[in-house]
Amino acid sequence: MSNENDAGRTWPQWLPLRENLRGSSPYGAPQIPHVISLNTNENPHPLPSEVRDRIMDRIAEISTDLNRYPDRDAIQLRTKLAAYINQLSHERFDSRNIWAANGSNEILQTLFLAFGGSNRTAIGFTPSYSVHPMIANITGTSWIAGSRDSDFKIHSEGAASGIREVKPRLVFLTTPNNPSGTSTSIADIEVLARASAEVGALLVVDEAYGEFSSEDSAVTLIVRNPNVVVSRTMSKAFAFAGARVGYLVAHPSVIDAMLVTRLPYHLSALTQAAAETAIECADLLQSGLDEIREERERVSAAINLNGWKAIPSSANFILFTGFSGVSQDLWQTFLDRGVLIRDISLEGYLRVTVGTRNENDAFIAAMHEIASY
Ligand SMILES: Cc1ncc(COP(=O)(O)O)c(C=O)c1O
Structure with a gap:
């Protein structure tokens, strides 16, 4: 089995596919039944039954209106998300700052x-x-790949010079970074924000794993730096990946621009109702985060004890290296033992998501078995 989608397929002559998409393949990690799935950085804890019940009640309530389109602008959900972010950051955002x-x-x-x-x-x-x-390719945007240090950290002054030189419209910074798990300090993010502002760019800080890190959120920079926009998700810390809810925290002018490019009624009434209920239950849904952080340290220590090297992570996954042989082969060897991890196409490295205690034990047992080969 291949660990990613096959690239380089040929398209029929008659298909008027855009030239820049002809070499593309669909994004996607394998979804394989009956294995321990530690490859997509999901939260391993199912929703508590109390939260499930509340979601079902709420959906039953709103289902009487499913003949109508949903609130196009999801005002209630955005108001609740603003309150959640304010609690986390001590800022004072309202629905106009959230998409x-x-x-x-x-x-x-x-x-x-x-x-x-x-x-x-x-x-x-x-x-x-x-x-x-x-997405840059799909939208016809030129993409420049800047670099990180050998330990996957950002050298902020170097990155700022790169921004001044390239003069992009969008600068992307992922923190904690996927796949390395390393995070960037608020001081360094602000250096990038200023350089971005000088050239008329937005700095998009992707904080999909923000709740797993002890760094402050970059939302605390928005008031001083209106070109900072922060993308976050309910997929990870809220254990809500299946519901598909992400959000943006930004200056109201950025949000107004989102209203121009979004599809009408893009977020279903079912999703809005489920997400609002999940935010009301944030404490319950996030009660497993401490365990995930503890397990992250336990699995990292086991990887290091095994003679491999775990990159110190602030997220819910671990990038590791130091094994002999090719990443793809080791990935397959884990899968042969029923443990699905991620080959992120970075030779010499593999990534494992932190699962439940039992799932992590299975990963560690497979690792010991492989190492004693
Ligand atoms: C850095 C980063 N950003 C964004 C996402 C997308 O998350 P979602 O679309 O589930 O909110 C992911 C998912 O793994 C991610 O790793």
């Missing part, structure tokens, strides 16, 4: 539609989330 969509991937796409496009450039610091350059 919500079907996962933060849709947020990213909506940003590209508004601020990218032909004759425009975006820059990111790789290795990082591969969906950023993917």
